[in-house]
Amino acid sequence: MKRDNTVKLAVTAVFMAILILQTFVPNIGYIRILPAIPAITTIPLTVAIYGSLLNPCYGTVFGLFWGLTRLVVAYTQPGDMVSLLLFRNPVISLVPSILAGLFPSLITKYFQQKNLPVKKWVYVLNGAVTSLTNTGLVITLASLFFMRNPQILLSNIGNFTAGMPLFIVLLVSLGMNGLVEAIFTAIVTPIVVTPLHYIMKRA
Structure with missing residues (x-):
């Protein structure tokens, strides 16, 4: 049991x-295509892999960690106005991330519990x-x-039909x-998780 906990912590x-690294090194975790639109992020891949390997408690804490880094970035180095407006809100930063x-941890646990x-x-x-x-x-x-004042966001997103x-x-x-993120994450997750799961079982 102690060895298992040590592996999980490692x-x-x-x-x-x-x-x-993905959060603070440019163009690793956040890949910017258009200046006015929030970057495509590869971080969901990391979260999906981690959640697939460990239980829901670990997955939730890791999601919270992602949300906190997202909040820090919004205040210290936002890449665009939309990200600044969205992710300085703790609810928008934390709830989706958590x-x-x-x-993914719950899905994996469900299959394991059902044998x-x-x-x-x-x-x-x-x-x-x-x-x-x-x-x-x-x-x-x-x-x-932003329901009451949508123009704050709309003025920074781009050209859309009025109203x-x-x-x-x-x-x-x-x-x-x-x-794009969902397709990328869905394809790569099993490629990475499968050997990592095997290694963790043998550790």
């Missing part, structure tokens, strides 16, 4: 170090769910928080990034 330390860390084989397609699902949870909740929460609902604008502008 894995956690490594993944936290990776997430810090749930994105929790859900079902955790095959590669489960890790594909974990990757997609992690990314889509983050994107979907950011869009939903942003729509709610278009904020939720639709965010779905179009952020949803494309989210779709």
Whole structure:
């Protein structure tokens, strides 16, 4: 039991170090395509891999760690006005990140509790769910928080038809990034998780 906890803590330390690098080293965790739109992020991949390897408690804490780094970046080095406006809100920074860390752990735990084989397609699902949870909740929460004064966000996003609902604008502008992230995360997660899971079982 003690050895198992030591392995989990070691894995956690490594993944936290990776997430810090992705957060603060340019073009590793946040890849900026268009100046006015929040960057495409590879961090959901790291979160999905970690969540697939460890239990929901660990996954939730790792998601919280991601949310805190996201909050720090919004205050210290935001890459665009939209990110600054969105992620300086602790709810928008923390809630999607925490749930994105929790859900892949829950999916894996469900299969383990049912004594079902955790095959590669489960890790594909974990990757997609992690990314889509983050994107979907950011869009939903942003729509709610900026409902009364959507022009603050709309003026920084780009050219959209006047009177278009904020939720639709965010779905179009952020949803494309989210779709790319989800496909990338779903494809790569099983490739990385499968050998890491084998190594951890032998450790």
